[in-house]
Amino acid sequence: MSKREVVLEARGLKRSFQMGRVAIDVLQGLDLTLYRGERVSIVGSSGSGKTTMINMLGLLDKPDSGSVALAGEDALAASSRRRSDMRNASIGFIFQFYHLVNELDAFENVLLPAMIGKGWGARRTEMRERARHLLDRVGLADRMDHRPQELSGGERQRVAVARALINEPEVLFCDEPTGNLDPRTSGGVQDLLLDLGNEDRAMLLVTHDERFAARCDRMCRLIEGRLEPASKPAAAGGAA
Amino acid sequence: MYVPFLSLRFIQRHWLMTLIGSFFVGASLVVLIVVMAVMDGFQFKLKETYAGSSADMIVTPRFKADLSKLDVALRERLGERLVATAPHYQTITMVRREGLVDPALMEEFQVAQVFGVDGAAEQRVNRFREYLHRAPDRIDPMVEDLDEPFKVHDPELAAFGFEGVILGADLQRELHVVRGQRIKLFALVPRSRKDEKGTNVQLQDFELRQRLFLVLGTYKSGNSEIDSRSVFMSDKTFTTFFDAGTSRRSIRAKLADPDDGFQECHDLLEDDWFSLVEKSLPAGQPLPPWLVDERPDAELIRAFHVHPWWEQYLNLVRAIESEKAMILVIAFLIVIAGTSSIFAAQWLLVSDKVREIGILRALGAHVGGVASIFVMNGFLMGLVGSAAGTGLGLVAVRYIDTIHDAIRWVTGRDPFNPEIYLFTKIPTRVDMTQIGQFAVAALICTLIAAAIPAIRAGFMDPAKALHHE
Ligand SMILES: Nc1ncnc2c1ncn2[C@@H]1O[C@H](COP(=O)(O)OP(=O)(O)O)[C@@H](O)[C@H]1O
Ligand SMILES: [Mg+2]
Numbered sequence: 133m134s135k136r137e138v139v140l141e142a143r144g145l146k147r148s149f150q151m152g153r154v155a156i157d158v159l160q161g162l163d164l165t166l167y168r169g170e171r172v173s174i175v176g177s178s179g180s181g182k183t184t185m186i187n188m189l190g191l192l193d194k195p196d197s198g199s200v201a202l203a204g205e206d207a208l209a210a211s212s213r214r215r216s217d218m219r220n221a222s223i224g225f226i227f228q229f230y231h232l233v234n235e236l237d238a239f240e241n242v243l244l245p246a247m248i249g250k251g252w253g254a255r256r257t258e259m260r261e262r263a264r265h266l267l268d269r270v271g272l273a274d275r276m277d278h279r280p281q282e283l284s285g286g287e288r289q290r291v292a293v294a295r296a297l298i299n300e301p302e303v304l305f306c307d308e309p310t311g312n313l314d315p316r317t318s319g320g321v322q323d324l325l326l327d328l329g330n331e332d333r334a335m336l337l338v339t340h341d342e343r344f345a346a347r348c349d350r351m352c353r354l355i356e357g358r359l360e361p362a363s364k365p366a367a368a369g370g371a372a
Numbered sequence: 373m374y375v376p377f378l379s380l381r382f383i384q385r386h387w388l389m390t391l392i393g394s395f396f397v398g399a400s401l402v403v404l405i406v407v408m409a410v411m412d413g414f415q416f417k418l419k420e421t422y423a424g425s426s427a428d429m430i431v432t433p434r435f436k437a438d439l440s441k442l443d444v445a446l447r448e449r450l451g452e453r454l455v456a457t458a459p460h461y462q463t464i465t466m467v468r469r470e471g472l473v474d475p476a477l478m479e480e481f482q483v484a485q486v487f488g489v490d491g492a493a494e495q496r497v498n499r500f501r502e503y504l505h506r507a508p509d510r511i512d513p514m515v516e517d518l519d520e521p522f523k524v525h526d527p528e529l530a531a532f533g534f535e536g537v538i539l540g541a542d543l544q545r546e547l548h549v550v551r552g553q554r555i556k557l558f559a560l561v562p563r564s565r566k567d568e569k570g571t572n573v574q575l576q577d578f579e580l581r582q583r584l585f586l587v588l589g590t591y592k593s594g595n596s597e598i599d600s601r602s603v604f605m606s607d608k609t610f611t612t613f614f615d616a617g618t619s620r621r622s623i624r625a626k627l628a629d630p631d632d633g634f635q636e637c638h639d640l641l642e643d644d645w646f647s648l649v650e651k652s653l654p655a656g657q658p659l660p661p662w663l664v665d666e667r668p669d670a671e672l673i674r675a676f677h678v679h680p681w682w683e684q685y686l687n688l689v690r691a692i693e694s695e696k697a698m699i700l701v702i703a704f705l706i707v708i709a710g711t712s713s714i715f716a717a718q719w720l721l722v723s724d725k726v727r728e729i730g731i732l733r734a735l736g737a738h739v740g741g742v743a744s745i746f747v748m749n750g751f752l753m754g755l756v757g758s759a760a761g762t763g764l765g766l767v768a769v770r771y772i773d774t775i776h777d778a779i780r781w782v783t784g785r786d787p788f789n790p791e792i793y794l795f796t797k798i799p800t801r802v803d804m805t806q807i808g809q810f811a812v813a814a815l816i817c818t819l820i821a822a823a824i825p826a827i828r829a830g831f832m833d834p835a836k837a838l839h840h841e
Contacts, residue, residue, distance in 0.1 A: 232731075235386075
């Protein structure tokens with residue numbers, strides 16, 4: 133890692149929400165740089181704006197001011213179509229509540245981003261093979277034709293992980309991925325994510341769980357709408 | 373590619389909602405198809421009864437012509453274009469029942485339109501024979517002898533010089549007479565047409581004639597307007613009892629091409645109308661003076677009124693057309709109501725699938741892509757509904773009498789009384805082009821209905837949609 137490649141760069145992000153007469157300033161000039169191969173964790177109290185931040189960085193919402201560049205491309209200047217394409221090709225999301233499409237089975241859920249993406253027709257067989265491989269990798273090879281309702285929370289989140297990886301994104305955003313899981317299941321998903329995040333992409337992990345956060349390469353704290361570096365608890369740092 | 377895939381999956385997983393959406397589209401199409409088919413059927417039957425009691429072409433001279441000579445002249449001029457011709461006399465008078473009567477019955481006068489026709493020739497020009505023959509409740513003819521309908525078969529009555537009439541079914545019922553009973557007709561006949569100086573006759577010069585006629589049978593076209601006024605007698609009887617000069621006398625013809633032949637025949641007659649006048653004048657009769665004066669620039673209409681049967685019923689035909697247009701509008705409103713079920717179904721689905729919409733947008737689906745999924749859903753619902761509705765509609769029209777029987781059996785009421793109509797079956801007419809247009813229109817309506825929730829889905833804020841509860 134001699135030359136560190138910037139995958140995502142956010143500068144001076146501000147976002148406030150108007151609640152009746154009161155404006156809540158959630159993000160107040162947030163800066164963040166994510167490098168390839170880096171795993172960054174962000175902790176912060178509930179309501180501190182972690183999800184709002186991911187919405188901005190993941191191109192789901194626009195900040196009031198500031199800039200977001202994904203692989204060098206100015207994401208805020210891009211058209212809605214282009215932003216959609218960028219989400220599809222370069223970003224993977226993992227949400228607290230899995231957010232699988234209930235009408236589709238596990239295999240179809242994993243394949244969905246590939247079907248939405250460009251060049252599906254030509255890469256069909258390849259992508260199907262890849263989806264099968266990913267499901268195998270998250271340990272669900274035998275559950276491919278099960279629908280989300282037939283899977284446990286941990287299994288659903290594994291499907292979501294496979295789905296996030298199908299298009300080989302540059303950045304992986306995980307918004308409290310273990311927040312809805314019991315400790316045992318959580319451990320498995322944590323290992324899986326850290327393992328996958330270790331590969332050739334950047335991972336941004338938002339979590340309540342300080343021990344989980346400490347297993348990442350870098351740890352930040354979201355306070356008063358800004359990111360501050362946080363020191364890892366000594367015990368957990370060794371475990372990573 | 374993901375659009376049809378997701379659309380199909382949504383339909384598959386929410387099949388009940390899909391079915392309900394399609395059901396209303398289909399049901400409304402069934403209503404539309406059945407209503408229009410019955411409406412068209414009635415219209416056609418009604419036209420048929422008017423045409424069936426009249427003729428394709430009616431030529432009425434405006435001068436004192438010899439009808440048999442006119443007949444010959446017409447055949448000569450029009451040749452193959454004429455299939456058959458028949459003389460026709462027509463006048464208005466009053467009719468009353470006669471003979472031994474139930475004192476409880478009224479003996480009022482009825483207005484009668486009397487037709488003098490050639491019993492055999494008339495049958496070749498229109499549906500005269502059929503209307504003497506058919507009735508819902510009987511198989512045998514309503515006259516004794518269909519080939520000679522005006523013949524008095526009872527030798528005793530014939531010896532007395534009785535002549536017979538055939539009464540319209542409704543008039544006959546009104547008069548309370550049956551076959552073999554008698555009615556009385558009246559006629560006003562001028563004593564002399566003109567004095568020596570050529571001035572018109574005076575009122576006091578009319579003679580009132582009355583005569584008894586034997587009821588020989590019943591005429592039933594199924595059109596109460598015709599059946600409640602008509603009295604038929606032979607043209608011979610007519611001319612001996614009524615005054616031919618004050619009656620309308622025409623030659624009525626059946627054309628080889630009943631739809632488009634009329635105009636051609638009319639034009640042919642117009643080209644050489646004057647020789648037609650000359651040929652149809654009674655022997656030794658000079659040309660009417662007005663005709664001589666105006667000859668250079670007079671037109672056919674001065675000497676003959678040539679018209680098709682429907683000219684008399686133009687207002688009626690137009691009224692039916694506008695009524696049909698009204699019903700079409702109403703029925704189409706039903707289709708719009710039916711397709712709005714698709715709107716409701718899709719709106720509910722979109723409201724239910726906010727999170728999924730957010731997910732799709734997060735995974736990179738475009739605004740148009742998400743909207744297309746829901747448009748396609750609506751379109752497929754519409755397609756299923758239209759196809760099923762068209763099919764079921766056609767089946768319903770085909771088995772309308774069975775359905776009618778079922779309705780009668782369940783409700784104990786009779787929505788279609790064969791007593792009122794001649795038709796023992798509900799008349800229907802299927803216009804496949806029109807039905808195709810209905811189906812396409814229903815499909816377009818469903819597309820519009822589906823587009824609104826689809827647009828709502830497409831333009832949802834992805835961040836808010838994702839975290840929708
Ligand atoms: N769409 C919105 N409209 C109004 N307020 C919002 C909206 N989204 C987030 N907020 C507010 O912004 C703050 C941060 O929310 P969020 O980013 O979800 O926090 P976290 O994920 O850290 O718990 C909260 O006070 C929340 O009420
Ligand atoms: Mg949150």
